[in-house]
Amino acid sequence: MTIHVIGAGMAGLAAAHALATQGQAVTLHEATPGAGGRARALPDGTDNGTHALIGCNTAALGFLDAIGARQYWVQPEPGGLPVHDCADGSSRLVALSPAGWWNGARRPAGVSWGGVLAMMAMALPFKDRTIAEAMAAHPAFLRGFVDPLVIAALNTPSAEASTRRLGQVLRKLGAPGAARLFVASRGLGPDLVEPALAVLATAGAEYSPGSRLRAIQVREGRATSLTFQDQDVMLGAADRVVLALPPWEATRMLPGLPAPDAFAPIVNLHFAFQPGGEVRFLGLLGALCQWVLVRPEGVAVTVSAGDAEAEQDVEELAPRAWAEILAAVRAFHLPGDWPLAPPPCRVIKERRATPRQRPGPIPAPPRRPLANLALAGDWTWPDLPATIEAAICSGQAAAREILR
Ligand SMILES: Cc1cc2nc3c(=O)[nH]c(=O)nc-3n(C[C@H](O)[C@H](O)[C@H](O)COP(=O)(O)OP(=O)(O)OC[C@H]3O[C@@H](n4cnc5c(N)ncnc54)[C@H](O)[C@@H]3O)c2cc1C
Structure with missing residues (x-):
């Protein structure tokens, strides 16, 4: 039995890792010349973009442990995040968790008890609406803390971001150590992608970069063959597929999947x-x-x-x-x-x-839309906004599902 994992982003790497380290024969196919997807190093070693993890990202931190890369992720600001306000020239250290605000020197700008209560209320399953609406009575706290949190966690401005989506993050931030911030000390290549590929190679997985999947042939609820740009792979009765693609690619292969479209x-x-x-x-x-x-x-x-x-x-x-x-x-x-x-x-x-994490139903595609194919990808994990944590959780869940 070969398990074809398509897409070597965080979800595909996590799925391939979970499968290969259990002794499964894995082939990891990636369209581009390099792995990492939206969390990758460019050919000259530059990160595509700064990626941070927080203490409550237990799946992502556990994955770093498993690939031997945890020590490269450092906690740059253990005493509180230094925040500079370019509009008024003020500066302060800010605790990222409300639990740290008992110390007056670590409070964000504009904080008030009413504002904190309004923020905490978003962690409860009330009506889903925009964060700007929910925080309208607390503009200073919205600007000083909630806006930056929302843009960091949801990559969507408060005026259009969903309270339900932020609530998923706020519920995680309550645990001790949950708000500790980690970054790759050298870069996503040496501190994440390369160690993951090295562990996969040691576990016997085959890695095939520059191998773009064009189409999946489906018959009677099963994937029967995979068409790559340079070859067709016929799937045997025991072969399986983990499709770890971004939503626009996954829905092109399997039309009709519920998926984000903005x-x-x-x-x-x-x-x-x-x-x-x-x-x-x-x-x-x-x-x-x-x-x-x-x-x-x-x-x-x-x-x-x-x-x-x-x-x-x-x-x-x-x-x-x-x-x-x-x-x-x-x-x-x-x-x-x-x-x-x-x-x-x-x-x-x-x-x-x-x-864009707007109010409204969260797309929840089936983990296993075909008998021999499981889905992974940050967008397939409805419990969290699209992040490395969601991608790793989805990859590991897809690996479990495809072996059932
Ligand atoms: C600039 C930036 C900053 C970010 N900052 C953070 C952060 O600080 N913290 C955080 O947690 N998250 C952050 N994210 C989000 C995080 O990067 C993503 O949630 C995560 O990397 C998604 O992983 P994935 O495997 O689900 O998808 P992807 O990374 O999109 O992986 C999909 C893979 O499939 C490949 N592929 C596509 N089509 C095909 C095909 N037809 N055949 C074969 N392969 C194909 C792609 O090349 C890619 O390698 C950031 C994202 C960006 C872009």
């Missing part, structure tokens, strides 16, 4: 400046960018849900982003000889980074 971009700017020092992670308010990731060998900023920015070019974006970076760097006294003029900058636009 997506939000993420734009990342990578500056060729090497400040040295430690890995740091800074938040920005009232700014174009939301996050600054400082690694010894480079500086990156993230513009989530940046519909307008996804249409702008580097000449427009880089000077604005660099001015914001410098303001935060000065506010928190980061070491290094930071130049006034923007260093060379590379812009990476992921136009369909995640689904």
